[in-house]
Amino acid sequence: MKEAKIYIIGSGAIGKALAVFLQQENKQVLLVRGSVDHIPDTEETITVIGKESTFQQRITTTTFKGLQAINGIVLITVKAFANREIAQKLKEKEGDFSVVLLQNGLHVERPFEGFDNVYRCVLFSTSQVTGDNEVTFKSVTSSPVGSVRGNNNGLQDLVDTINTQHFGFRSETDITPILWTKVIANCAFNSICPLLETDNGIFIRNSEAAKLARTVIEECVALAQEQGINLDKDAIEKNLLLISQRSDGQLISTYMDILQNRRTEIESLNLEISRMANDMGIPETVTHTRLLGELVQLKSTIKIK
Template identity: 30%
Template sequence: MPATPPRFAVLGAGAVGGYYGGLLARAGVPVVLIGRPAFVQAVRAQGLRLQTAAFDERIRVAADTDAAAAAGADVVLVCVKSGDTEAAGAALRPHLGPHTAVLSLQNGVDNAERLACVLGRPVVPVVVYVAAGVEAPGHVRHHGRGELVLAPFAQAARVQAAFAQAGVATTVSDAVPQALWTKLVINCAYNALSAITARPYGWLWAQSGVPELLRQVVRECVAVAAADGINLDAAALEADVARIATSMATQLSSTARDLLRGHTTEIDHLNGYVVARARAHGLPAPVNQALQTLVHLLESGRGA
């Protein structure tokens, strides 16, 4: 007989959490989605609408607004915004079992560490490679990719088996810190500029001066990462940034979508994180600082 899959809870069910939680539920893995009231109400009323290139279905899955719904879960996927990490950890902590695995599927490089401090237990950092968005409450649309890279942990094989059942490719790697930094650099290159202009990556790359600006962002990030003990290949990252202009030409950044919807952005955990670490090491990061400041200005102006 096949092994019984672990029970999953997804804390912060939105684009990323809704996508992976929806795939798991569709495959028969027990899941509860924990999210905002509008999202939860829609899922409870009509199921989670998960729209991909392969299917467009409504998936029946448990949903709740209270972190207490995570009680009894074998695995908790934390998918909240970086700025909500500590609050999410405090809400989650009383409901974790002694052997519950907590995985951070968040942007940035330090969320697992911050979450572990609040929970008083190890948290598994996960690199997420997916393009997805919330089209409406309870409606998640997948735009591309979907693989996960997990740091090693005791229950990894069982978790990987559940994701495989759901059609999600996963690998376990000791190089997750480097991968998280690599993803951060790409986000620093495109997210803020896409938000400032409300334009997709392909359009940005085609504008005069933008390729060189993005190369400057990459160089600053690589220098800061090196000071933090993470060695990155600047030339390879610059090539990745150039490729993304074509492979994700129509993609609008998550920071841009946050601004357009009136949500708080994660800019302080992207370009702002690089700026903070640069200050800690006495390094300059003027381009990242300018991008962070401009996004803050747009956030302030939106509320004026």
Template identity: 25%
Template sequence: MAKVAIVGCGAMGSVYAGLMAHAGHEVYGVTLWPDHAAAIQQKGLRVSGISGDKTMRLAAASTTTDGIGVCDLVIIATKAFDVQAAASAALSLIGPCTVIQTIQNGVGSPDTAAQVLPANQMAVGVVGGYGASVPEPGHAHHNGFEVTWFAKYAGLSDEQMEDSADVWRSSGFQVALHDDVRSMVWKKLIMNVAFSGTSCATGLTIGQILANENAWKVARACSEEAVAVCQAQGIDLGLADPIAHVQNLGGKIPNARPSMLLDSLAGRHGEIDAINGAISRLGAELGVPTPVNDVVVAIVKAKESLISKR
């Protein structure tokens, strides 16, 4: 049994927390949502979806890391824009043998965390095909868990890498370990850029985007631009057909609404800067045109300007 802290126990983090607790691990959930923490404390954490429907008690759920103490595994599962604050809050959870996993959409979050946390204890995580949401406080639902990948950030030992992966495997996740962290991250990112901004702009699910000629035209172009940016950096995706890879993963969770759309519907700002915005930013630096991502970013930011006025 491992002592695990999930810093960022939102939709995805709650799936991790619930299934790890169900497997017998000592799990602490830290979330920015007070009503979610209170519901978990009072009634337990319900996880429904492809993994079944079960309610588990966590060791604790709160809005701070106070009183948790040093853990075996710390998973930072916040939004990209909250990583720096989460890393600082996680310092009290880190001992000399603690493994830290950062799991965010887009690029750059591990570097942000490494400014605060010991880089030689860090692994980078990529997850996809979950389609996770929080239908109500204390309840997380997920449509799948197609991708659960990890790679070392810096000097993490092979033994620590395997031990941390075993926590996930024992909880029902199919884990793959990768040697090339950049290739691993970009395999996920080319899917994120296809569906995240497009879904937020249109309100469509992943399956609806794939089935709609106009929406897929936008999504595909966003992904193709991301592949071009990836190639300009000399990153080998190891995929014979990157767009087929995107279609295949997306097709496995047709009913899912990406987190960027869910955030918009809930009146929250999303991760457009870390996903489609990253393609625009890197494209400008590398001299790679990204006109479709540029427009999608502008549309989403226009929508978010209304959120800030509410």
């Protein structure tokens, strides 16, 4: 059987790193610019700098306008606020494809209602742009992929297709608890660090910052419990502190977005948690989480202006 073609929507750090690792293993891969339609197809050399090795591949980049049809696997690596536009563009294309969202946040899959096969991936890898067509990459462990609708038919075949030696994926029959655990940690990192204008190591260095992160974790875990999702708040806090220690000196993506006058992902993190609590009639459950998110959004708006 011919191996499925892989379309990566989003030519940022994660998209470029993934394209290089897939191409290196002779996968059929195409990098698609998510928001630009007027740029002609190009073939560029992309460099990925890992912990021990450097990788280079010639990658073909196109746009939605350059795609007559889409058949295979679509990996979406753009920021989640672009999903509505991406979903509309995909609906306009003929073909048969599965969609995998490699994004942070809750309910980022909503714009893809009506699509047959939609999966969420919880990334346990990080990548940053360090130059023109050059990115750094670090993988902590393989990233789990699971169906957002609980239908895991074909999941393992999909994971086998996108899995690579250096950027690993694994199938997960119940992605929801893992997704929530990652979101909760992001709600702390992506709000507290930008507001304090500091790096991820703040929770290891400062007990008051760690205390505030613990409050966010407790609020979000309580909300998850109301949804019937049982999580261990102590385990989440322990993991947050471990990440803080290992990424000491590294800036969280939301803070970098603010510094570079870009829209942040806070709407799919703290503010989505807040919207859920409001819809359930228990807004007081996530008071601190909501306020931190609103402050980040305000800070971002002021910076952009």
